[in-house]
Amino acid sequence: MTLNESQQDLREALKRVAVVLKQAEIPFALTGGYAVWARGGPEPDHDVDFLVAEEDAETAASACANEGLQVVRPPEDWLFKVFTDNSMVDVLHRHSGEPAPRSVVEDADEIEVLSVQMPVLSATELIVQKLLALDEHYCDFSTMLPVARTLREQVDWERVRRETASSHFAAAFLFLIERLGIVEGLSLVEQ
Template sequence: MNDTQEDMRDALKRVAVVLKRSEIPFALTGGYAVWARGGPEPDHDVDFLVASQDVEHAAAALADEGLHVERPPEDWLFKVYSGTAMVDVIHRHSGAPAERGTVQDADLLEVLSVEMPVLSATELLVQKMLAMDEHYCDFGRLIPVARALREQVDWDRVRRETVESHFAAALVFLLERLDVVPPSS
């Protein structure tokens, strides 16, 4: 493990503990949620999801604990810094405000010795697939995720919830052809 990964892991734990203590509904999402479920470890940042109505409470709780909170121009997240490690706290995904139901539907898992809610593998895949567009369509990053999580995913739900996305349909087609996922039932 390199210093960057160690810093990100420490930031992940620190932010999760603050959110838990503050009783703010949240869930680990993104690359570290995939990693917590058996996928490859990310090398960029840590992502948490909070409901849109909990954004201000979450930002205040994290700032009160001495973490640096930054509001970038993007209106779907805020950033938290623990030392040099960056944590994205996301409150909108797939173009819609994050709902408490999505956050509260997460599974409690032990991640780095801290019990925390982690988005389901199905929800993770749906969100990652709906994030694809003509500017970001990297199947090479998503195929290993799908392969690592395939037994944990409700593929029929993924197909239903991503049916409007041509990029998602292309990825599912490719995953079927590669025998990563079963054909549609």
């Protein structure tokens, strides 16, 4: 596979921000599309996402700025953006509408990503976060199906069901993947 310039820039941005956060000893985890990619999924082509605990957000932003990276605070109050060369990295400190607790990033798995050892959110947590993000305005199962298929053997589906029980969108998705045979033999659909 040949990388286009945009993908190469995203990869470099991913490495650069991960190294800054590691050197500053800030608990963090790769999340979003690149976390799925690190676990065997398709490579995203739009941005890189990291998660830090809300209590560490200001320290993380300062660490990035101190290393010469451009930090931008958009109107959304749940993330800040880091620009390096031609690429953008989102550093989230809230997920699913709640402050990100440090326990979520501390529960990440250490995985080598692009020759850099870094914490990557668990496959279960990635699925939980993606499902809890679904709502009336964003409910695209077509992007979720390949993720579920790729990560299915790494996911604790019972935990996903429990942690997303309040979401009708998540319940519909779990029903769909069970019916499609992506997951089998699990009590995803209550009788």
